[in-house]
Amino acid sequence: MTVSDVLSFAAPSCVADEGWCRTIYGWTHNDWLASSAGWLIAKPITIILILIGAFLVRLVCRRLIDRLTRASGGGIPTLLRPLRERAPQALGTMLSERRAQRAQTIGSVFNSIVSFIVFGLAFVMILGELGLNLGPILASAGIVGVAIGFGAQNLVKDFLSGVFMMLEDQYGVGDVVDVGEASGAVEAVGLRITTLRDVNGTVWYVRNGEILRVGNSSQGFAVAVVDVPIGYGADVGQASEILGRVTTEATEAAPLADDVIEPPEVLGVERVTAAEGITMRLTVKVRPGRQWAVQRTLRAKVMEAFEDAGIRGPMTRGFPPSEP
Structure with a gap:
């Protein structure tokens, strides 16, 4: 019997194969280390x-x-x-x-x-x-995942709603939106929470999963709606002419010229009530987000023009109209 035969008889069986077992046995001649080389x-x-x-x-x-x-x-x-x-x-x-x-x-x-x-x-x-054995582990992981998903379904709902809202760009930072329970300017948009600040300065944190509908006032264009009340004795034709003339001059000059997209349109009498008298309405298509500023400016100019033309406002309850 040769020396190699003795070594092969004493060595572990894995020495016959190429690998770490043979290498470790050649370095240490230790059966346990050679057999455990894989681990x-x-x-x-x-x-x-x-x-x-x-x-x-x-x-x-x-x-x-x-x-x-x-x-x-x-x-x-x-x-x-x-x-x-x-x-x-x-x-x-x-x-x-x-x-x-x-x-x-x-x-x-x-x-x-x-x-x-x-x-x-x-x-x-x-x-x-x-x-x-990965089979039982994957099955257990699936059961645990279903249980966690069922328990955190609101969180998953918020997350998925936030993802689709981002992909579709329904609203973003700077937009003025109405989400039902709250409305205001968007300050931050996340996958779970949307942060709004209303006109009173209150910050609202709205969960994306709870938003069922969104009204965005900052996309495409906006419409400035100006309602002006006048008294029953006023000349409606004269009031309409003044509305058209004053608003056209105002929208063609600074600072409104940059915000107005189309010329103003006088719609005429909007409603007639005992308390408010006759309400005249006009509309102007403006850049998104600028409708409120345009409304305030036009309303002030129209009321000033009505006062100069002697067109009275509706009678205030409890106070008779002033003498001409």
Whole structure:
């Protein structure tokens, strides 16, 4: 019997195969270390390589997503170019902030999805390297996921509503919206919460999943509606002529000229009531978000013109009209 035959008889069976067992046995001539080489060296190294690969893939994907969500020179981020944008150009400097927040929010969703997929696959591969049966584990994970999803259905609802709201650009920072329970200017938009500030300065935090309908006053164009009351004895024809003339002159001059899109339209008598008298109405198509300023300016000019023309307002209850 040769020396090699003696060694092969004394060595563990795995020495006959190429691998860590043979290498470790050649270094140490220890049966236990050689037999356990797979668990002590091979599997830890494989697991470390899997983790390193997962971190590298995640890093590359995050860098790519960050580049897609970054706007250069105040332009539109690459990630938003395929998506429809409803933001009014009148927002000016706030428009870039709106785009940046929208891109960052969508980018954070993509980053979370990438992290979940990459680390999920790495976790499954590590379990496979450890020799665990993945069937019962995946079944248990599915049951736990259903239970968590059922318990956190409101959170999931808020999250999904926020995602679709971002993709569709229903509203954004700077828009004036009415979401039912609250209305005001949008200060921040998140995947779960939308922050509004109303005209009184109150900040409202509205869950996206609870928003059933949104009225946006800052998309496309707006209409300034001006209602002016006059008394029963006033000449309606004269009042209509003054409305058209004064509003046309006002909208063609500064500062309203930049806000008005189309010439004003006098609609005439809107309603007749005992308390308010005759209400005349006119409308003007203006830039989004500027309807309230235009309304206030036109109302003041019309009331001044009516006063100069001797057209009285409705009689106040309890007070007789003043003598001419």
